Amino acid sequence: MFRHTPLRYATLILLFSGAVFQAFTGDYYGLEILSEILILAILVLALDLVAGFGGMISLCHGALMGAGAYGFALLATQAGLSPAVAIIVALILVGFIGCIIGAICARSHGIYFIMATLAFGQMGYSYVFDAPGFGGDDGLTGIPRPDMSALNIDLGDSQTFALYCLAALCAAYGLVVLFLNSGVGRSLVGVMHNEVRMRALGSEVWKIKAIAFGISGMIAGVAGILLAQHSMYVSPSIMNWTVSGEALVVVILGGLGTLVGPIVGAVVFVVLKHQVSALTSYWHLVVGCLLIAVVMSGSNGIFGWVETQWTRHLKQRQSPRLAPRSEPTSHQETVKDA
Amino acid sequence: MLETTGISKSFGPIHVTRNVTLKLEKGERRVILGPNGAGKTTLFNLLAGVLRPDQGAIHLCGSDVTSLSVAQRAKRGLSRSYQKNTLFDGLSIRENLGLAASIHTGNAKSLWRDPLGRPEVRQIVEEVANLVNITDQLDNTVNAVSYGTRRQLEVGLALATRPSVLLMDEPTSGVGPEMSKAFHRMLNDLPRDLTLLIIEHDMDLAMDVADTITVLNYGEVVFDGLPEAAQGSELLKEIYLGNWENA
Numbered sequence: 208m209f210r211h212t213p214l215r216y217a218t219l220i221l222l223f224s225g226a227v228f229q230a231f232t233g234d235y236y237g238l239e240i241l242s243e244i245l246i247l248a249i250l251v252l253a254l255d256l257v258a259g260f261g262g263m264i265s266l267c268h269g270a271l272m273g274a275g276a277y278g279f280a281l282l283a284t285q286a287g288l289s290p291a292v293a294i295i296v297a298l299i300l301v302g303f304i305g306c307i308i309g310a311i312c313a314r315s316h317g318i319y320f321i322m323a324t325l326a327f328g329q330m331g332y333s334y335v336f337d338a339p340g341f342g343g344d345d346g347l348t349g350i351p352r353p354d355m356s357a358l359n360i361d362l363g364d365s366q367t368f369a370l371y372c373l374a375a376l377c378a379a380y381g382l383v384v385l386f387l388n389s390g391v392g393r394s395l396v397g398v399m400h401n402e403v404r405m406r407a408l409g410s411e412v413w414k415i416k417a418i419a420f421g422i423s424g425m426i427a428g429v430a431g432i433l434l435a436q437h438s439m440y441v442s443p444s445i446m447n448w449t450v451s452g453e454a455l456v457v458v459i460l461g462g463l464g465t466l467v468g469p470i471v472g473a474v475v476f477v478v479l480k481h482q483v484s485a486l487t488s489y490w491h492l493v494v495g496c497l498l499i500a501v502v503m504s505g506s507n508g509i510f511g512w513v514e515t516q517w518t519r520h521l522k523q524r525q526s527p528r529l530a531p532r533s534e535p536t537s538h539q540e541t542v543k544d545a
Numbered sequence: 546m547l548e549t550t551g552i553s554k555s556f557g558p559i560h561v562t563r564n565v566t567l568k569l570e571k572g573e574r575r576v577i578l579g580p581n582g583a584g585k586t587t588l589f590n591l592l593a594g595v596l597r598p599d600q601g602a603i604h605l606c607g608s609d610v611t612s613l614s615v616a617q618r619a620k621r622g623l624s625r626s627y628q629k630n631t632l633f634d635g636l637s638i639r640e641n642l643g644l645a646a647s648i649h650t651g652n653a654k655s656l657w658r659d660p661l662g663r664p665e666v667r668q669i670v671e672e673v674a675n676l677v678n679i680t681d682q683l684d685n686t687v688n689a690v691s692y693g694t695r696r697q698l699e700v701g702l703a704l705a706t707r708p709s710v711l712l713m714d715e716p717t718s719g720v721g722p723e724m725s726k727a728f729h730r731m732l733n734d735l736p737r738d739l740t741l742l743i744i745e746h747d748m749d750l751a752m753d754v755a756d757t758i759t760v761l762n763y764g765e766v767v768f769d770g771l772p773e774a775a776q777g778s779e780l781l782k783e784i785y786l787g788n789w790e791n792a
Contacts, residue, residue, distance in 0.1 A: 208640055390647055390655035397644045400633040407593065407631070408648045408706055409619030418656070 208396055209260065209387040214517050215467045218510070222470055223377075230369045238365040244477045245372035246433045249379050251457045251469035253426035256383050257309075258455070259464030260392070261419050262399040264321050267308060267328030268427045269450030275301045275428025276435035276445060277335060280347045285340075290353040290436075298428050305424020306417045313413035325448055332446040346442030350435045362436075372433055376470075379426050383466060386422055395419045460498055462508030471510045546571045546740045547623070547710045552591055552601030554764075561587045562598070563764040569710070574732075574741040576751040578775075579761035580784065585744045586628065588761065589712050592742070593625050594618045606709065624708030628715045628744070630695045632687050638698055639683040642670040645705035669705055677701040677731060693724040700731070711735075713743045717750060729753050752776070760784070 229241045250272055257263040278297030282288045288296065312323045335341045342348075352362040362368050386392045394415045397405050405412055435441045444450075457476045462468020476494065483490035506512035547569040554562040561584045569575055579585050590596040592603060594615040602611045610618050633641050640661065646669035647653040647660030660666050674680045677697040682690055687698065700716055716732070717725045725747055732754045735741070745751045751758065751772070758775040760768035762784050768775060775781055 208636060385657055388659045389657050390653040390660040393640075393644060393647065393660060394653045396636070397633055400635055401631060404631045404633065404702070405644075405648075406615045407619060407625055408645045408702070409616050410648050410653065411616050 208393060209384065209466065211384075212514075214514060215465070218467050218471065218513075219380075222467075222474070223373075225474075226369075226373050230366055230373065233366075233369075235365055238369045240477060240481055241369045242365070242372050242433075242437050244473050245369065245376050246430050246437065247454075247457065247477060248470045248473040249372075249376050249433065250427055250430040250454050251461070251473050252376070252379055252383055252466065253423045253430065254451075254454050255458050255464065255466055255469045256386070256426070257419055257423045258458060259466075259469075260387060260399060261395045261416060262316075263309075263312070263324075263416065263420065264455065265420075265423075266321055266325040266448050266451040266455070267331070268423070268454055269448060269452075270328035270331035270446045271301055271305055271308075271424040271427040272431035272434065272450070273335065273441070273443070273446030274304055274331060274424075275431030276441040277341060277347070277431075278428070279432040280350045280435050280441050281340070283351055284347065284349055290351050294353070294432055297432060298425050301428030301431070302421045302425035305427075306421035308424070309420025310413055310417035312420075313416040325451075328446065328448050328451055332443055332448070335446055336443040341443070344443065346440060348440050350439045350441060352436045352439070368437065372437075375429055375433060379429055380466065380470075382422070382426065386419075391415055391418050456494070456498055458508075460494075460501055460508055462510035462514075465507065465510050465514070468508045468510030472508060475509060546573070546606060547592070547742065548604040549592070550602045550604070552588075552598040552603065554587060554591055554596060554598050561764050562591060564601070565761075565764070565766055566601075567759060567766070567769075569740050569742060571709075571740055572738050574743070574754055574756045575759060576743045576745050576755035576757075576772075577759050577761060578745070578751060578781075582763075583761040584764035585761055586714060587764070589625065589714055589742075589744065592712060593623065619706060619708075622707075622709035623712070624703040624706045624710070625712040626699045626703040626714060626716060628718050630692075630699050632695060632698055632702065634687045637684055637686050638674070638679055638690065638694075638701075639670060641687060641698060642673055642683075642701055642705045643667075645702050646670055646673075649706040669707070673701045673705045676704060676734065678727065693720050696720055696724070696728075697731075704735075708739070710740045710742065713741065713745075715744050715746060717745065717747050725750065 226241060226245065229237060233241060250268060254265060254268045257265055275297050278300045279293050282293035282296055283290050308324065308327050312320055315323050336343065355362055360367055362371055394405065394410055398412050398415055402412055434445065457472040458469045460475060461470065461472020479494055480490055483493045501508055504512065506515060549565055549567045551564045551566055552562060553564055565588060577585050587596065591598050594613055598611065602609055604610065605618065605621055605623055610621060633644060643661040643666055646666045650665050652658065652660035652663050652666055674683055677700055679694055679697050679701060682694055687695060696716065700713065703711055717728045720728065729750055743754065755772050758768065758770065758772050759766055760781055767784065768778055768781055
């Protein structure tokens with residue numbers, strides 16, 4: 208089950224403070240990067256919900272994010288809905304699509320689940336690419352940001368938009384925590400640990416997976432809507448499987464099944480991308496090497512490694528004479544926590 | 546309470562269960578005996594809904610459940626424990642029992658409420674933990690407790706759904722003599738209105754707990770009667786109980 212440890216609270220406070228500091232001190236470029244980090248953080252949070260707590264490794268979250276972006280774009284630009292209504296309708300739509308995908312894929316596991324989600328994602332990508340009304344390869348432009356002038360808030364301003372993204376990330380995080388501590392959320396963790404036993408206890412496993420996937424899809428949809436509002440443009444490339452793959456890399460880099468870890472992963476990934484790409488166009492090589500190092504270390508991502516070190520430190524402080532012989536890996540501890 | 550009518554199951558040319566007819570009354574405690582490969586676990590899988598019979602029907606509380614899934618049968622009051630521990634290893638014992646209790650009480654369907662904090666769930670957790678003697682281990686993770694405690698939890702999980710029929714596949718499998726005695730006491734302390742169907746190799750436990758005994762051999766029922774009759778049966782001594790009197 209998911210638990211907030213003091214270290215997780217401290218990291219969350221640190222991340223939040225860092226984001227607020229950056230929002231109030233950063234220049235235009237810094238604010239754009241901040242928004243990019245926050246949007247990616249929402250996407251990886253959605254992925255961590257199903258992958259880290261339900262064992263459902265998805266390669267269609269890029270497509271779900273794209274569905275949110277396109278849904279919002281079409282409703283706000285062509286259906287004539289106000290951005291606020293378009294957001295709500297688009298999220299319901301993406302949640303429904305997520306539910307359907309989750310329900311259909313519920314009986315498959317492991318590599319077959321990954322392949323099934325990949326197929327759904329690529330179907331969505333191909334459809335948006337080819338079908339009329341989606342703008343083809345050119346995508347859709349002129350996507351509006353919500354009008355909050357009544358509250359004296361101008362979302363056209365980079366700083367305000369970054370804070371708007373931060374508020375969305377906080378809401379998404381709260382929703383995920385609330386869900387994981389709910390009956391369905393706890394059942395999802397039960398399914399990940401032992402699907403056979405959950406069935407034997409009378410649980411309809413496919414429904415749990417479908418609901419979890421729906422909520423995860425909805426959160427990925429939030430990321431998509433923010434992405435569309437951020438660039439005021441959406442193209443089919445955000446639905447490509449490589450976007451889902453990149454999100455998975457970020458989740459693993461940060462720490463699968465920790466919620467906090469993937470947010471850390473998003474910060475590291477985006478900062479590395481911008482810093483290293485200024486030096487070389489082969490920035491993926493650096494991220495790849497880092498990912499290999501993290502995986503080979505046996506830790507559950509960067510945050511998992513920090514948690515392991517912190518736990519070891521606490522144990523040594525409690526019993527200084529007993530040096531730990533073999534510490535469990537961070538991943539093992541995380542699974543225990545989950 | 547639980548009735549099978551001529552159920553059969555084959556895997557290719559191998560007949561694993563042949564025309565098995567059983568009738569368990571409410572509160573009855575029946576032990577199933579049989580040598581390895583007799584089809585005992587397959588029979589449990591048929592009863593629980595993991596496998597579908599090729600022929601025959603299964604009735605639970607008067608309703609035909611032959612075509613129902615595992616989860617649907619569980620909701621109707623059929624629960625089982627496994628020969629090999631089938632637990633939620635990364636979770637605490639309290640969370641394990643809480644999951645089962647929340648499914649039974651319907652709290653597992655909530656999208657916002659924490660089921661483990663619900664009084665009805667906590668009550669079931671406390672009661673079951675007390676029944677299987679793991680109250681002092683509630684906050685330990687399953688990975689961190691002994692094998693015997695896991696066996697107790699295995700039964701506890703099945704009990705936490707408040708079943709009317711409980712299938713127990715070798716509950717004392719792999720435990721020592723002391724723990725086996727504790728299991729005897731635990732089984733005897735279970736509510737008398739709970740119908741029990743137990744696969745067991747421990748003869749002492751079988752004779753101690755059973756109201757009736759069914760013996761399977763090559764998938765067929767070869768004996769169905771009282772424990773005293775089973776003790777005197779030459780057929781049973783031949784196929785299964787040969788070493789029992791000397792044990």
